[in-house]
Amino acid sequence: MSNSNIRVRFAPSPTGPLHIGGVRTALYNYLFARKNGGKFILRIEDTDQTRLVSGAEKYIIDSFKWCGIEFDEGVASGGDYGPYRQSDRKHIYPAYAEELVKSGHAYYAFDTPDELNKIRTDYELQKLTFVYNAVARKKLRNSLTLTEEETNKLLESGEPYVIRFCMPENKIVVMNDMIRGKVEVNTSALDDKVLFKSDGMPTYHLANIVDDHLMEISHVIRGEEWLPSLPLHVLLYEAFNWEKPEFAHLPLLLKPDGNGKLSKRDGDRLGFPVFPLEWKDPKTGNISTGFREEGYFADAFINLLAMLGWNPGDERELFSMEELTEAFSIERVGKSGAKFDPVKAAWFNHQYLIRVDNETLAGLLMPIAIKNGVLVEKEQLSIAVGMVKERVNFVSELWDHLDFFFKQPENYDHKSVKKCWKEGSYNQMAELKDVLLEVDDFTAENTEKAVKKWIENNEYKTGAVMNAFRLLLVGELKGPHLFDIVALIGQEASVERIEQGLHEIGRIEN
RNA sequence: GGUCCGUUCGGCUAGCCAGGUCAGGCCCCCAGGUUUUCAUCCUGGUAACACGGGUUCGAAUCCCGUACGGACUACCA
Numbered sequence: 199m200s201n202s203n204i205r206v207r208f209a210p211s212p213t214g215p216l217h218i219g220g221v222r223t224a225l226y227n228y229l230f231a232r233k234n235g236g237k238f239i240l241r242i243e244d245t246d247q248t249r250l251v252s253g254a255e256k257y258i259i260d261s262f263k264w265c266g267i268e269f270d271e272g273v274a275s276g277g278d279y280g281p282y283r284q285s286d287r288k289h290i291y292p293a294y295a296e297e298l299v300k301s302g303h304a305y306y307a308f309d310t311p312d313e314l315n316k317i318r319t320d321y322e323l324q325k326l327t328f329v330y331n332a333v334a335r336k337k338l339r340n341s342l343t344l345t346e347e348e349t350n351k352l353l354e355s356g357e358p359y360v361i362r363f364c365m366p367e368n369k370i371v372v373m374n375d376m377i378r379g380k381v382e383v384n385t386s387a388l389d390d391k392v393l394f395k396s397d398g399m400p401t402y403h404l405a406n407i408v409d410d411h412l413m414e415i416s417h418v419i420r421g422e423e424w425l426p427s428l429p430l431h432v433l434l435y436e437a438f439n440w441e442k443p444e445f446a447h448l449p450l451l452l453k454p455d456g457n458g459k460l461s462k463r464d465g466d467r468l469g470f471p472v473f474p475l476e477w478k479d480p481k482t483g484n485i486s487t488g489f490r491e492e493g494y495f496a497d498a499f500i501n502l503l504a505m506l507g508w509n510p511g512d513e514r515e516l517f518s519m520e521e522l523t524e525a526f527s528i529e530r531v532g533k534s535g536a537k538f539d540p541v542k543a544a545w546f547n548h549q550y551l552i553r554v555d556n557e558t559l560a561g562l563l564m565p566i567a568i569k570n571g572v573l574v575e576k577e578q579l580s581i582a583v584g585m586v587k588e589r590v591n592f593v594s595e596l597w598d599h600l601d602f603f604f605k606q607p608e609n610y611d612h613k614s615v616k617k618c619w620k621e622g623s624y625n626q627m628a629e630l631k632d633v634l635l636e637v638d639d640f641t642a643e644n645t646e647k648a649v650k651k652w653i654e655n656n657e658y659k660t661g662a663v664m665n666a667f668r669l670l671l672v673g674e675l676k677g678p679h680l681f682d683i684v685a686l687i688g689q690e691a692s693v694e695r696i697e698q699g700l701h702e703i704g705r706i707e708n
Numbered sequence: 709g710g711u712c713c714g715u716u717c718g719g720c721u722a723g724c725c726a727g728g729u730c731a732g733g734c735c736c737c738c739a740g741g742u743u744u745u746c747a748u749c750c751u752g753g754u755a756a757c758a759c760g761g762g763u764u765c766g767a768a769u770c771c772c773g774u775a776c777g778g779a780c781u782a783c784c785a
Contacts, residue, residue: 211785246784311783318782327709327781360783378713379725387711387781395783402785426712426780447713450779454719457777505734509721513733532721535778539719542735588748599747614745664744676746 204236206417208269209406211243212254215477215486216261218538219421219451219460222503226448227419228267229504229526236416240272241409242283245399252480255283261474265496266519279413284405288398294408294438295361295394299341303437304393306359307340308352330389332367361394363403363430363437371429376417376446376528383429391430403427407434410443419446419528422535423459446528449507450535460538462486470540474499493592494543498550502543506536516549548591556580562593570597572604579604581686585678599677603686606695607673610703614675618665624705626663627670629656631696634689642685649681670699 208224210216231238240262242255259274271277281287298304314330321328328334335342340362341349353359369385393404400408410418425447435442453464465472465486475488489499501517509532510517510525517525551559560579567574579600586599633652637645653663668680671692677683684692 209785213785243785249784307783309783314783325709329710329781358783362783375713381712383712389781392783397783399783401783406785421779422713423779424785428712449714452778459779505720507720511722513722515720515734534714536721537719539735542720545735586747589746618745659744661744668745672745674746675744678745678747680744 203414204231204234204416205239205414206231206236206419207239207241207410207413207415209241209243209409209420210258211246211249211402212251212258213246213249214251214254214479215473215475216258217460217462217472218474218489218503221261221265221267221474222451222506223419223421223448224262224267225265225500225503226508226526226528226531229523230417230419230528231270232523233526237270238268239277239279239413239415240269240274240282241413242273242285243402243405244283244285245395245402245405247285247397247399257475257477264475264490265500267500284400284409287405287409290412291394291400291405291408292398295400295404298363298393298434298437299361301437302364304361304363305335305341306349306353307335307338307362307390307392308344308357308359309338309340310358330362331365331386332390335362335364335390358396360392360396362390363393363434365390365430366433371432373428373432373445375425375428376444377449377531377533378425378447381425381428385429385433388429393434403430403434407431407438407440411435411438411440415443417444417446419448422447422450446531449532451506452535452537454537454539468540470538470543472538493594494547495550495554498547501550502546505546506538507532516546544591551591551593552587556584556587559583559587559593559596563596566594566597567604570601572601574604578686585682602672602677603683606691606698607670609673610669610699611674614665614669614673615703618662618669618675619703620662620666622658623662623666624700624703626658627666627696627700630663630667631693634684634693634696637689640685640689642679642681645684646681667696670696670703 206227208220208227210220228238230236240259242258244250244255255273262269269275271279271282273282295304299306318328330338337343342364344352365388366385371383371385373381373383375381391403392401394400409415428445428447432442451460452458453460454468454470460472462472471487471489471492471494473486473488474490476491477486477488478484479486490496497518500519500522504517504522504526505515508526508530511530514525557576557580560576560583563579563583564574564576567579582600582603583596586596589599590596630649630652633648634645637648649663649667650660653660664680665675668675668677671680671683671687687695
């Protein structure tokens with residue numbers, strides 16, 4: 199299944215942080231390349247000078263590094279097909295644009311943006327839509343309506359111009375998409391897209407085709423939002439007389455509620471991250487949280503993203519990157535958009551968290567313990583983590599489930615006191631203190647045996663005693679097996695907590 | 709408005725290409741069970757083929773239409 203001719207790329211525009219839809223697109227490209235023994239390339243499409251955001255390119259690279267998505271070639275990795283940043287390739291595009299003019303597939307247009315905007319507004323006033331197409335181009339200032347002499351004069355005088363694709367009239371373009379199959383469109387519905395801008399840079403459409411060709415890209419796997427541009431791209435390959443790559447347009451990632459493309463706004467509104475890493479907007483200073491900062495494990499993040507739009511065809515849901523690579527195929531990518539579900543996302547993280555060993559989790563939890571002003575032995579913390587990790591989705595939630603191991607209750611939950619602190623509780627707990635003091639080897643088993651024997655001898659109610667005991671140790675009615683708690687906090691501390699509790703809660707007079 | 713894409717439980721989806729299953733799984737939710745607490749865990753449950761035609765002995769599956777949703781429609785990518 200190995201094919202060294204397979205080359206795919208992820209080609210983001212560094213206009214801001216990468217959102218999870220982009221990460222998923224990159225992931226599918228990566229998996230496709232790995233699965234088929236091909237190469238995966240990172241190309242930066244920064245042809246729009248006005249929309250560059252500083253730090254965005256670094257953010258993109260850092261994000262993939264965190265996720266474990268690796269590039270064989272690209273801006274950070276090098277390679278034989280560079281440079282991999284389109285602004286660094288600026289010099290190569292004009293010749294290609296001019297080649298199309300010479301072959302009659304494109305033309306110079308001298309309309310200014312202002313002129314075109316005015317025409318568009320006028321059309322709108324008449325409830326019409328202006329389309330720069332075969333009809334319109336005949337009435338505008340371009341190398342098709344001007345004489346060759348006039349055109350050359352304008353070009354030489356430094357008049358700003360763009361190069362537009364000369365869209366054929368009434369021709370059916372037949373395309374194939376690996377996910378959607380055959381797609382046909384009539385060129386009459388298409389317009390004369392700008393290929394080369396007046397600022398000397400190519401547009402996306404030109405740069406994309408030229409670079410994919412020069413970089414020998416075999417499969418273009420990108421978001422569905424590009425499907426409407428596919429006819430233009432196909433026509434460009436044909437105009438250049440180049441071999442076309444295969445195309446696959448991935449379904450969109452949708453917002454959790456309602457319909458529509460997932461956006462940064464949805465994350466802010468519904469309180470979940472839409473970016474892999476935290477992003478600070480350099481202009482506004484606004485901070486958007488990332489999956490990493492929210493406590494997602496990188497492999498859980500990859501796993502949940504992979505399952506949004508793809509499935510293995512059987513009932514497995516948990517996949518390592520290696521397993522994904524093995525199982526992935528474009529054929530099993532769905533056609534329809536997938537809503538991002540933050541609840542299931544958290545479930546994925548839970549699945550990973552419970553599989554992480556206790557020592558590692560304790561290491562991650564340590565800073566939180568310190569922040570809470572509690573000095574903890576890592577070994578103790580590991581044991582406590584092992585007892586409660588099933589209960590949480592994120593490391594950050596762990597502390598609330600085990601802080602009582604490491605500090606005495608500061609207060610006693612009212613409801614719990616009301617529920618389980620009865621008339622006899624004070625005396626029972628006072629007795630229990632002495633029972634604990636007499637246990638030699640203070641293990642969970644020994645303590646449990648001693649306490650149960652004492653309960654039996656006195657004919658106390660197990661539930662009542664245990665709940666009162668739990669209340670004094672934990673401060674409320676929660677937590678793991680009581681004798682595991684006792685064993686971990688130790689004989690001395692257990693007795694101390696009973697004493698403190700007796701003092702704080704006192705006798706109940708009924 | 710135009711072009712293109714899409715449509716199975718509340719969500720992610722299997723099944724569709726090669727018509728015949730009580731339409732399956734996971735998340736959520738609900739109910740029981742286990743448990744000295746809380747949780748975990750176990751068992752069970754609610755719940756879907758957008759609609760209308762056609763083809764066929766038989767349609768979620770093939771065809772046509774309708775509705776709805778989405779993407780695109782910049783000298784942005």
